[in-house]
Amino acid sequence: MSNPRSAALQFAQKNNARFLAELKDFLIIPSISTDPEHKADMDRAAQWVANQFEELGLTRVEIFPTEGHPVVYGEMLSDLKDAATILVYGHYDVQPAEPLELWTTDAFDPVQRGENLYTRGASDMKGQVMASIKALEAVLSTGKSPISIKFLIEGEEEIGSPNLEDFITNHQKLLKCDFALNPDTGMIGAENPTITYALRGLAYFEVRIDGPDHDLHSGIYGGVVHNPAQALCELIAGMHDENGYVTLPGFYDKVRPLGDEERIQLGRLPMGEDFYLEQTGAAALWGEKDYYPVERVGARPTLEVNGIYSGFIGEGSKTVLPAWAMAKISTRLVPDQDPDDVHQQLIRYFEENAPETVSFKIVNLVGSPASISDRNSVGVQAMQDAMQRVWQKKPLFRREGGSVPVVVLFKDILNIDSVNCGFSLPDDNAHSPNEKLHLPTWNRGIDTLIHFIYNLAN
Amino acid sequence: MSNPRSAALQFAQKNNARFLAELKDFLIIPSISTDPEHKADMDRAAQWVANQFEELGLTRVEIFPTEGHPVVYGEMLSDLKDAATILVYGHYDVQPAEPLELWTTDAFDPVQRGENLYTRGASDMKGQVMASIKALEAVLSTGKSPISIKFLIEGEEEIGSPNLEDFITNHQKLLKCDFALNPDTGMIGAENPTITYALRGLAYFEVRIDGPDHDLHSGIYGGVVHNPAQALCELIAGMHDENGYVTLPGFYDKVRPLGDEERIQLGRLPMGEDFYLEQTGAAALWGEKDYYPVERVGARPTLEVNGIYSGFIGEGSKTVLPAWAMAKISTRLVPDQDPDDVHQQLIRYFEENAPETVSFKIVNLVGSPASISDRNSVGVQAMQDAMQRVWQKKPLFRREGGSVPVVVLFKDILNIDSVNCGFSLPDDNAHSPNEKLHLPTWNRGIDTLIHFIYNLAN
Numbered sequence: 001m002s003n004p005r006s007a008a009l010q011f012a013q014k015n016n017a018r019f020l021a022e023l024k025d026f027l028i029i030p031s032i033s034t035d036p037e038h039k040a041d042m043d044r045a046a047q048w049v050a051n052q053f054e055e056l057g058l059t060r061v062e063i064f065p066t067e068g069h070p071v072v073y074g075e076m077l078s079d080l081k082d083a084a085t086i087l088v089y090g091h092y093d094v095q096p097a098e099p100l101e102l103w104t105t106d107a108f109d110p111v112q113r114g115e116n117l118y119t120r121g122a123s124d125m126k127g128q129v130m131a132s133i134k135a136l137e138a139v140l141s142t143g144k145s146p147i148s149i150k151f152l153i154e155g156e157e158e159i160g161s162p163n164l165e166d167f168i169t170n171h172q173k174l175l176k177c178d179f180a181l182n183p184d185t186g187m188i189g190a191e192n193p194t195i196t197y198a199l200r201g202l203a204y205f206e207v208r209i210d211g212p213d214h215d216l217h218s219g220i221y222g223g224v225v226h227n228p229a230q231a232l233c234e235l236i237a238g239m240h241d242e243n244g245y246v247t248l249p250g251f252y253d254k255v256r257p258l259g260d261e262e263r264i265q266l267g268r269l270p271m272g273e274d275f276y277l278e279q280t281g282a283a284a285l286w287g288e289k290d291y292y293p294v295e296r297v298g299a300r301p302t303l304e305v306n307g308i309y310s311g312f313i314g315e316g317s318k319t320v321l322p323a324w325a326m327a328k329i330s331t332r333l334v335p336d337q338d339p340d341d342v343h344q345q346l347i348r349y350f351e352e353n354a355p356e357t358v359s360f361k362i363v364n365l366v367g368s369p370a371s372i373s374d375r376n377s378v379g380v381q382a383m384q385d386a387m388q389r390v391w392q393k394k395p396l397f398r399r400e401g402g403s404v405p406v407v408v409l410f411k412d413i414l415n416i417d418s419v420n421c422g423f424s425l426p427d428d429n430a431h432s433p434n435e436k437l438h439l440p441t442w443n444r445g446i447d448t449l450i451h452f453i454y455n456l457a458n
Numbered sequence: 459m460s461n462p463r464s465a466a467l468q469f470a471q472k473n474n475a476r477f478l479a480e481l482k483d484f485l486i487i488p489s490i491s492t493d494p495e496h497k498a499d500m501d502r503a504a505q506w507v508a509n510q511f512e513e514l515g516l517t518r519v520e521i522f523p524t525e526g527h528p529v530v531y532g533e534m535l536s537d538l539k540d541a542a543t544i545l546v547y548g549h550y551d552v553q554p555a556e557p558l559e560l561w562t563t564d565a566f567d568p569v570q571r572g573e574n575l576y577t578r579g580a581s582d583m584k585g586q587v588m589a590s591i592k593a594l595e596a597v598l599s600t601g602k603s604p605i606s607i608k609f610l611i612e613g614e615e616e617i618g619s620p621n622l623e624d625f626i627t628n629h630q631k632l633l634k635c636d637f638a639l640n641p642d643t644g645m646i647g648a649e650n651p652t653i654t655y656a657l658r659g660l661a662y663f664e665v666r667i668d669g670p671d672h673d674l675h676s677g678i679y680g681g682v683v684h685n686p687a688q689a690l691c692e693l694i695a696g697m698h699d700e701n702g703y704v705t706l707p708g709f710y711d712k713v714r715p716l717g718d719e720e721r722i723q724l725g726r727l728p729m730g731e732d733f734y735l736e737q738t739g740a741a742a743l744w745g746e747k748d749y750y751p752v753e754r755v756g757a758r759p760t761l762e763v764n765g766i767y768s769g770f771i772g773e774g775s776k777t778v779l780p781a782w783a784m785a786k787i788s789t790r791l792v793p794d795q796d797p798d799d800v801h802q803q804l805i806r807y808f809e810e811n812a813p814e815t816v817s818f819k820i821v822n823l824v825g826s827p828a829s830i831s832d833r834n835s836v837g838v839q840a841m842q843d844a845m846q847r848v849w850q851k852k853p854l855f856r857r858e859g860g861s862v863p864v865v866v867l868f869k870d871i872l873n874i875d876s877v878n879c880g881f882s883l884p885d886d887n888a889h890s891p892n893e894k895l896h897l898p899t900w901n902r903g904i905d906t907l908i909h910f911i912y913n914l915a916n
Contacts (some may be wrong), residue, residue, distance in 0.1 A: 200677060204775040213739025218762045219658060219860030222790050223754035224734045226744035229763035229785075230698070236688060237695035276682045281671025284815045286684035296681035304676045305687035306778050307769035312786055317662040317823045319788060319860075320764050327687075328770055330777060332680050357742045365775045402677025402777075 004142040005454045012138040012446050019446070020117070020439070022052075023130045024110040026092075027119040033069055033093035033159050042069045042155050045092045049153050050074070052133050056140060058151075064171075066163035069093065069155030073174070076136065078148045084456045085148040086379070087177040087416070089184070089406055090129035091157035094121030095431050102433035115439055122437035123428035128183040129153060131423060131442060135449030146457030150177055157184075161405055168413045179379040179417050180410050181452075183445075186424040188270060188396055190441050193387035193448070195380060196420040198298065198399040199407055201333030201370035203342040204306075206363040207232070207350075208326045215311075216321040225321060226357035229310035232325040235360075238353055239303055239329075243289045246303045246331070248345040249352070256335045256372075258291075258299050265397045269294050298399030302332045330366075332401060339367030368408045371418075372399075378456070379419040386451035387421075390444050395421075423448070462600040463912045470596040470904050477904070478575075478897070480510075481588045482568040484550075485577040491527055491551035491617050500527045500613050503550045507611050508532070510591050514598060516609075522629075524621035527551065527613030531632070534594065536606045542914045543606040543635040544837070545874070547642070547864055548587035549615035552579030553889050560891035573897055580895035581886035586641040587611060589881060589900060593907030604915030608635055615642075619863055626871045637837040637875050638868050639910075641903075644882035646728060646854055648899050651845035651906070653838060654878040656756065656857040657865055659791035659828035661800040662764075664821040665690070665808070666784045673769075674779040683779060684815035687768035690783040693818075696811055697761055697787075702746045704761045704789070706803040707810070714793045714830075716749075716757050723855045727752050756857030760790045788824075790859060797825030826866045829876075830857075836914070837877040844909035845879075848902050853879075881906070 012019070031045035032038040046063050053061040053074035064071040072092065077085075097107035097120045105111040110119040117127075132151070139145050152175065154164055168175060185196040211228035212221070241247055258266075271294040273285055287296040296302070306329065311322030331342050343364045350360045373380055375397060387395040400420070407418045423445030429435045470477070489503035490496040504521050511519040511532035522529045530550065535543075555565035555578045563569040568577040575585075590609070597603050610633065612622055626633060643654040669686035670679070699705055716724075729752040731743055745754040754760070764787065769780030789800050801822045808818045831838055833855060845853040858878070865876045881903030887893045 202677070202777065204777070211740055216738055217860060218760075218764060218788060219660070219790055219858075221734070221738055221755060222762045222859060223745045223758060223760040224743050224751045225738050225740045226742075227763050229766050230694060233691035233694040233763070233766070236691040240688070276679070280674060280679055280683050282669055282683045282815060283817060284684075284813075285682050286813075286815045287681045293682045297679060300681060302676075302681040304680045304779055305685050305691070305768065306676060306776060307771040307780070308687050308691070308783070309767055309771040310763065311765035313765040313767040313784070317786065317788070318764060319660065319662070319762075321762055322765070325766070326771070328775065330676060330775070332677055355742075355744075357740060357744045359741060400677070401680060402675060 005450070007142040008138040008450045009447055011141040012134065012450060016443060019130070019134045023127060026126050026130060027110045027121055028108055030108045031093050031121070031155065032096050033156050034096060042093065046070045046072050046155055049092050049129070053151065056133065056137055064167065066167060068163050071155070071167050072151070072153040074151040076145050076149045078145055080146065080458065082458055083147050084378070085150065085177040086456065087150045087152060087175055087180040088132050089180055089182045090132065090151070090153045091125060091155065092129065092153050093155045093158050094124070094126070095158050099433060104434055116436040117439055118434055118436045120435050122435055123424040124430035124435065125184050125422070125424070127437040127442055128422050128424065131445040132181070132183060132449055135446050135453065138446070138450050139453050145453065147453060150175065164406065165409055165413070168409050172414060175414055177416060179377070179419060181379070182404065182407060182418045182420045183422040185400060185404065185420040186422045186426070187441070188398065188426065190425055190438060191391065192270065193391045193395040194398050194421065195383055195395050196398045196400045197375050197380060198335070198372035199370060199404050199420070200298070200301070200401055201337065201339060201368050202330060202366055202403045203333060203339040203364070204328070204330040204366035205343070205346055206326060206328055206365055208324060208361045210324045210359045211357065212321070212323050215323045218319040218321040221321055226355060227321055228358055229322055229325040231355060231358045232308070232310065232327060235350065235353055236305060236327060239349070244287045246301065248303070248342065248349045250345050251301065251342065254336045254338065254341065255301060258295060263295065266294050266299065266399065267292065269396050269398060297401040299334060301334050301337055304330055306330050333370045335370050335372045337370065339369055343367065368403060368405065371407050371411050373417045373419065377417060379417065382452050382455035383419050383421055385455050386448045389451050390448045463908070465600040466596040466908045467905055469599040470592065470908060474901060477588070477592045481585060484584050484588060485568045485580055486566055488566045489551050489579070489613065490554050491614050492554060500551065504528045504530050504613055507550050507587070511609065514591065514595055522625065524625060526621050529613070529625050530609070530611040532609040534603050534607050536603055538604065538916065540916055541605050542836070543608065544914065545608045545610060545633055545635040545638040546590050547638055547640045547876070548590065548609070548611045549583060549613065550587065550611050551613045551616050552582070552584070553616050557891060562892055574894040575897055576892055576894045578893050580893055581882040582888035582893065583642050583880070583882070585895040585900055586880050586882065586903070589903040590641060590907055593904050593911065596904070596908050597911050603911065605911060608633065622864065623867055623871070626867055630872060633872055635874060637835070637877060639837070640862065640865060640876045640878045641880040643858060643862065643878040644880045644884070645899070646856065646884065648883055648896060649849070650728065651849045651853040652856050652879065653841055653853050654856045654858045655833050655838060656793070656830035657828060657862050657878070658756070658759070658859055659795065659797060659826050660788060660824055660861045661791060661797035661822070662786070662788040662824035663801070663804060664784060664786055664823055666782060666819045668782045668817045669815065670779070670781050673781045676777040676779040679779055684813060685779055686816055687780055687783040689813060689816045690766070690768065690785060693808065693811055694763060694785060697807070702744060704759065706761070706800065706807045708803050709759065709800070712794045712796065712799065713759060716753060721753065724752050724757065724857065725750065727854050727856060755859040757792060759792050759795060762788055764788050792828045793830045795828065797827055801825065826861060826863065829865050829869055831875045831877065835875060837875065840910050840913035841877050841879055843913050844906045847909050848906045
């Protein structure tokens with residue numbers, strides 16, 4: 001067979017049982033990053049990934065210690081002139097398995113039932129990491145890789161990647177590449193390959209309202225003092241207008257408008273009103289009245305109350321007029337909003353609207369901008385074509401409402417875009433009991449990544 | 459000496475040192491009703507009060523056990539035709555003394571410094587109970603009492619009087635009287651004898667808003683679901699209008715208007731803007747714009763948020779869109795508002811204003827109506843004259859913003875009004891460390907009660 005692409009695909013098909021056996025071997029390791037008792041398992045999982053890289057014959061394999069769990073790095077540099085270089089991101093850590101009693105079979109005993117393989121980490125994201133490694137193995141089985149591939153597999157994603165920014169900052173030369181592949185964002189459904197081309201940013205605040213200088217008796221002082229809980233409610237109520245728009249002054253000034261073509265693409269997504277009603281269990285939907293739900297969660301900025309507290313919240317009744325109230329308030333941002341701008345807008349909102357009866361304090365807890373990839377970039381086009389070859393249909397282009405910190409770090413520090421995709425499904429129970437991997441989709445994922453590599457060849 | 463009133467006053471003056479010594483003897487007992495370890499002290503305090511009654515030669519003295527701490531009952535029935543009968547209310551239990559390290563001297567070691575006697579319970583209200591007993595002793599020292607006096611001294615006031623309603627209900631004949639004297643409501647200042655002629659009622663609710671059927675990721679769903687914390691804030695914000703009035707439908711319908719004469723009397727109280735600013739530490743006052751502060755806290759109904767909770771309120775940031783939110787909301791009521799009406803008004807407010815995006819649930823926790831005494835009643839007139847004789851000035855007439863449950867129980871079960879007064883001062887540190895009793899005021903209190911008894915003679 002002279003066509004390496006076909007040969008690689010055939011290799012993957014022939015070795016499917018072994019790939020699955022190796023995945024199970026990886027899944028058995030309870031690499032729970034948040035639990036200090038699993039420190040040895042974390043090191044074992046990192047070593048396991050490094051061993052895979054060694055067996056692949058990568059030109060460099062290294063386990064980098066960090067303040068927390070180690071980063072596994074591997075690279076296969078092509079000696080072809082002008083070969084593209086991609087950086088594959090992944091993580092070998094998994095969520096805790098609790099509550100254990102809700103698992104049908106043991107959380108770290110990979111059991112196949114029907115088309116699914118059940119284990120903690122199967123979908124998020126050991127299966128995705130293995131799909132990337134096995135795709136490269138298939139490509140290498142035919143000879144050399146047509147592109148340079150670097151792997152950065154961290155062990156702290158499930159605890160917020162506390163040491164990743166430092167690692168990337170200190171290894172910019174090592175990580176130098178044309179763009180990143182992040183197979184951690186999943187698909188909309190088994191028959192809907194998906195590319196996530198935009199992620200919302202996040203600006204997260206804690207707001208505190210102070211009224212009287214101590215808790216008061218609501219009978220003795222109710223009626224002369226502005227209740228801080230009430231004042232906070234009034235301020236929060238004013239943060240949206242009657243059409244669901246955020247009222248912070250200037251909030252929409254830098255929002256990049258949605259183009260007609262993009263709205264048509266987003267309209268292809270099978271995420272209408274019914275989808276969101278079913279997913280959330282809400283009695284009715286809500287939001288900016290001029291946008292469809294799928295646009296509101298992905299392509300429009302939003303403001304949410306993540307938490308609120310004041311006074312007495314125990315059983316029964318206590319007649320307190322609380323001295324203070326607080327709320328956690330966060331905004332999801334889209335291009336080209338700046339988290340620092342939003343901080344200033346929130347301050348201005350309070351300055352303009354907080355009554356003289358109370359004082360306010362705002363703490364800025366998190367700020368990261370939105371990210372968006374050019375849907376016509378080399379990487380996205382290569383992935384679109386790869387998916388189309390495997391599924392015989394164009395992938396869906398999704399704007400994700402959440403934030404993926406690593407995508408922001410890659411953009412900020414390395415100045416590279418990420419191709420965000422993956423072969424996990426919405427019903428894979430990531431972060432929940434009975435997490436599973438849909439094996440037919442996983443196999444298609446390996447094929448897709450083989451095509452992706454060849455699509456990037458010169 | 460032929461005038462019994464003068465003789466009684468002289469007796470009190472002559473026996474002042476002994477009265478004080480006996481008060482100290484009472485104060486030494488740590489009768490902390492909330493602490494099971496002090497059960498024996500509670501019984502000791504009850505017995506101590508009963509002994510005082512025995513020594514006074516009351517015609518009946520009895521300690522009634524309850525499900526909790528006992529009630530001490532004593533009565534001195536007059537054989538005079540048409541003699542008035544009054545019921546003196548008091549409690550022998552005290553608040554816990556914690557935090558102990560903030561006491562200058564031991565909490566249960568009565569120490570005199572300057573004009574004050576420092577002990578837990580000195581002001582609230584063993585001192586007040588003793589003033590009543592010693593006034594009667596002084597009267598009896600001159601012969602017979604001109605009126606019938608009954609004492610109901612309970613041991614559970616500081617824990618919400620859980621067994622008092624049953625006791626009163628089961629002893630209506632025993633407690634039969636013309637009106638009650640409740641010396642537990644204190645004075646505005648040492649030179650301002652005070653009669654509290656009205657107490658606000660209370661209707662207390664827990665409100666819950668449910669949105670999505672589980673906590674959502676604020677990035678993935680923010681923008682399509684009405685955040686229940688936000689919806690609750692919007693509903694709470696709407697409960698007052700821009701002039702500080704409560705917007706529950708019909709809330710003011712049954713509110714008895716304040717008469718001009720009453721407003722003038724309330725205007726005499728030394729409780730202007732500055733007083734409330736200083737007491738509360740608030741930056742500015744707030745409330746119904748057509749009423750003075752002292753009217754707003756005592757003579758007008760109010761609505762307060764006593765507590766509010768939703769979502770994540772810990773350290774740092776969590777991007778949750780909470781499934782539900784709750785608030786504790788209470789109203790203070792004035793004559794002739796009905797707590798059950800207010801419950802219905804709150805339900806109607808939610809029915810009319812809660813959006814279809816969420817559901818709501820309201821639990822009614824407490825409901826008691828306001829009480830108001832006729833300022834021209836025999837009892838109030840007798841107390842007004844007594845105070846005027848001692849202080850050489852008319853007492854102030856105050857409407858208290860809080861609720862005193864026993865006053866409501868007496869009204870509801872025995873159908874009697876209470877004369878609410880007392881000789882405690884605002885700076886007595888009731889419920890706080892270094893509680894004290896102002897002894898000159900206490901002595902004036904004994905004199906006042908002697909006059910009060912003679913003023914009620916036929």
